[in-house]
Structure formats: structure tokens, C-alpha cells
Amino acid sequence: MSSVAPIPSCSPAELPVPMTPSPFSFSVATIRWSSRSPFQAANLFLRLLALVFSFSSALSLAAPSPAKTMIGKSPSFYDDTKLLYCFIVNILTFLYAAYQLFKGICDIAHRGVFISDMVSDYISFIFDQFAGYLLISSSSVSVPVIQQMDHRTSLWKAATVSVCMSFALFLVIATSALLSGYKICKRIIW
Amino acid sequence: MSSVAPIPSCSPAELPVPMTPSPFSFSVATIRWSSRSPFQAANLFLRLLALVFSFSSALSLAAPSPAKTMIGKSPSFYDDTKLLYCFIVNILTFLYAAYQLFKGICDIAHRGVFISDMVSDYISFIFDQFAGYLLISSSSVSVPVIQQMDHRTSLWKAATVSVCMSFALFLVIATSALLSGYKICKRIIW
Numbered sequence: 185m186s187s188v189a190p191i192p193s194c195s196p197a198e199l200p201v202p203m204t205p206s207p208f209s210f211s212v213a214t215i216r217w218s219s220r221s222p223f224q225a226a227n228l229f230l231r232l233l234a235l236v237f238s239f240s241s242a243l244s245l246a247a248p249s250p251a252k253t254m255i256g257k258s259p260s261f262y263d264d265t266k267l268l269y270c271f272i273v274n275i276l277t278f279l280y281a282a283y284q285l286f287k288g289i290c291d292i293a294h295r296g297v298f299i300s301d302m303v304s305d306y307i308s309f310i311f312d313q314f315a316g317y318l319l320i321s322s323s324s325v326s327v328p329v330i331q332q333m334d335h336r337t338s339l340w341k342a343a344t345v346s347v348c349m350s351f352a353l354f355l356v357i358a359t360s361a362l363l364s365g366y367k368i369c370k371r372i373i374w
Numbered sequence: 375m376s377s378v379a380p381i382p383s384c385s386p387a388e389l390p391v392p393m394t395p396s397p398f399s400f401s402v403a404t405i406r407w408s409s410r411s412p413f414q415a416a417n418l419f420l421r422l423l424a425l426v427f428s429f430s431s432a433l434s435l436a437a438p439s440p441a442k443t444m445i446g447k448s449p450s451f452y453d454d455t456k457l458l459y460c461f462i463v464n465i466l467t468f469l470y471a472a473y474q475l476f477k478g479i480c481d482i483a484h485r486g487v488f489i490s491d492m493v494s495d496y497i498s499f500i501f502d503q504f505a506g507y508l509l510i511s512s513s514s515v516s517v518p519v520i521q522q523m524d525h526r527t528s529l530w531k532a533a534t535v536s537v538c539m540s541f542a543l544f545l546v547i548a549t550s551a552l553l554s555g556y557k558i559c560k561r562i563i564w
Contacts, residue, residue: 266518317510317548324511325518328456358507369559 223363224288230360231284234353238278241349245271248338259339266325267343270350273322277315277353284308302371309368312361319354323347413553414478420550421474424543428468431539435461438528449529456515457533460540463512467505467543474498492561499558502551509544513537 245261261267287304299307326347333340435451451457477494489497516537523530 313548317506320507320511321514324515328515328518358503365555366559366562369556370563372556373560373563 224291227360227363228285228288230356230363231281231288233356234281234360235278235285237349237353237356238274238281241346241353242271242274242278244342244349245274245346248342259337261339261343264329266322266329267346270322270326270346273318274346274350274353277319277357280311280315305364305367305371308364309361312357312364316354316357316361319350319357323350323354326350414481417550417553418475418478420546420553421471421478423546424471424550425468425475427539427543427546428464428471431536431543432461432464432468434532434539435464435536438532449527451529451533454519456512456519457536460512460516460536463508464536464540464543467509467547470501470505495554495557495561498554499551502547502554506544506547506551509540509547513540513544516540 245267261271287299326343330340330343330347333343435457451461477489516533520530520533520537523533
């Protein structure tokens with residue numbers, strides 16, 4: 185019985201990993217998630233915050249307006265160009281935050297399918313800068329409007345909530361701008 | 375005559391450079407200037423531009439006011455909190471630009487005497503960001519004030535010139551912020 189050939193040492197566990205992407209690539213994504221975790225997690229969290237803040241800011245400005253304009257009593261936000269400016273900037277930031285969140289989730293699920301990393305880094309850097317400056321501009325313009333407004337109208341409450349949200353959104357976007365600036369610098373230097 | 379000792383090969387031109395700073399150190403500064411030239415020259419030029427723009431913006435707002443308020447006809451910029459905000463931000467930016475220019479010239483003349491490079495980089499980064507956001511905020515707030523103002527007053531002209539200068543100053547400071555962000559990233563990564 186000693187002439188039996190020994191079991192080959194190359195067990196399935198030691199086989200070289202195939203170069204073609206395997207259908208069981210969830211584990212690879214998990215490994216990448218854990219290795220790139222702190223930066224990517226912070227980025228995703230900031231994008232989620234930006235989405236929530238921009239949505240609630242735009243919603244609080246838009247929500248009380250239609251019902252009141254039907255009655256014809258209370259002024260609407262689109263009668264005032266400054267509040268309209270604030271609303272448009274918030275909507276644009278919401279769309280941008282939604283794109284960034286979608287891109288971040290695509291990155292974790294399967295890398296590089298949606299958009300290349302280099303293009304994405306440049307887009308993030310440029311748009312974060314623009315969004316930050318637009319947000320601080322629109323929020324600043326809205327503050328004097330609120331001060332001059334009648335405090336009993338529902339639009340006053342809506343505009344106050346909206347501007348507070350807008351300032352919080354600005355802080356989030358400014359932090360994102362620092363992160364994306366750091367990423368673009370790393371890309372240029374290395 | 376062949377027994378005459380040869381002239382020693384160590385001529386004054388080949389003597390080792392003394393480690394203590396020589397009084398003829400202008401050449402060293404020149405060498406450093408040319409090696410660090412593109413970045414430092416761009417930085418100094420931007421600081422000079424910022425100084426000019428902030429000074430002219432603040433001056434154009436302040437210049438026509440005292441003479442007119444003596445007569446008591448034309449409104450002054452410090453009656454309006456938004457124009458006053460714009461004026462204060464411009465003065466602060468002027469002081470900051472003056473400090474940066476002074477620091478840049480000190481750097482070229484004799485390095486590290488005034489303030490250490492690391493502290494200076496962090497100060498530049500933080501204050502450039504703040505100055506950029508404050509400038510876009512104050513300029514945006516001033517635009518509706520100008521729109522509502524009587525176009526025949528001298529304050530209207532002054533405020534228009536001031537806000538235009540302020541926007542130009544914002545562009546300069548935003549570019550400086552990109553440069554100082556790049557410098558701080560290089561310091562963190564290396």
C-alpha cells in the first residue's frame with residue numbers, strides 16, 4: 185500500500201488567484217473597503233450629510249409656499265430674487281451631492297465602472313470649491329432678507345430654517361473641499 | 375631656480391565656504407530666489423495684487439464719505455451695516471496681505487528670521503480660506519444694497535467700484551488659497 189501516489193501538495197486553497205475578475209468578487213470589495221476605509225467612509229458620510237442638508241434646506245423653503253399663494257396672503261420665496269438664488273443653489277448642491285453619493289457607492293460595489301478615478305477627483309475638487317463659494321454667497325444674501333421680513337409670516341420661519349441649513353451645508357461642503365483638495369494634491373505630487 | 379617651491383594648489387577660489395554667514399550673503403539669497411522662483415514669485419505677485427485691490431476697495435468706499443457727510447446730504451457707507459461689513463472685511467484682508475508681502479520679502483532677504491516656514495504655511499492656509507469665504511460673502515451682501523441705492527449719489531459710484539474691486543480681490547485670494555493648500559499638502563505628505 186506504500187506505492188500509492190501521495191496526494192498532490194497543490195491543494196485548491198493554494199491555487200494561484202485567477203487574473204480575470206471572478207463572479208465572487210464581493211470579498212475583494214470588502215477588503216478594499218477596509219483598507220481604504222477611513223478616508224472613503226468620511227467622504228461618504230460628508231456626502232450623505234450634504235444630501236440631507238441641501239434637501240431639507242430646499243424643502244423648507246418650498247413647502248409652505250404653494251398653499252399660501254393659493255390663498256394669496258403670504259408672499260412666496262420666488263417673489264424674492266435673493267431667496268430664489270438660495271433655493272437654486274441648494275437644488276444644485278443637492279444634485280451634486282446625489283451624484284457624489286451614487287459615485288461613492290458605485291466605487292465600493294465595483295470599482296472604475298462609473299467614472300475613472302482621475303476625472304472624478306478633478307470634478308470633485310472643482311465642484312466642491314464652486315459649491316462652497318456659492319453656498320456662502322447665497323446664505324449671506326438671504327440673511328438681510330430675513331431681517332427685513334415680517335416675523336409672523338410662515339415664509340419667515342421657512343427662510344430662517346433654510347438659511348440655517350444652508351450654513352450647515354456650507355460647513356459640510358467646505359470640509360469636503362479640503363478632503364478633495366488633499367486627494368488632488370496627492371495625485372499631482374505622486 | 376628649479377628649487378623654488380611650487381605655488382600651493384589651494385587657491386582662494388578653492389577654499390571651503392565658511393559655515394558662518396558671510397556679510398556678502400546677497401549671492402546666496404539670489405541663488406535661492408532663482409531656485410524657488412516660479413512658486414515664490416507667483417505668491418508674491420498675488421499678495422501684491424491683493425494688497426492693491428483691498429486698499430483701493432476700502433479707499434473707494436471711504437473716500438467720498440466724509441466730505442459729503444459734513445454737508446449732510448449724501449448717505450455714508452457706515453450708515454449701512456452691509457457696506458460696513460464689506461469695508462471691514464476689505465481692511466482685514468489689506469492687513470493680511472501686507473503681512474504676507476512683508477513675510478515674503480523677509481524670506482527672500484534672510485530666511486527664517488521672521489517666522490518659521492511650517493507655522494507660516496499653516497497660517498497662510500487657514501487665513502486664505504477664511505479671507506476667501508469672507509470676501510465672497512461681503513461682496514454678495516453688498517450687491518443688493520447697490521441695486522436699491524439712488525444711482526445719482528456719489529456713494530453709489532463708490533460702492534460699485536468697491537464691490538468690483540472686492541470681487542477681483544476674491545479671485546486673487548481664491549488663487550492664493552489654492553497655492554497655499556498645495557504647499558500644506560506637500561508638507562503633510564512628505
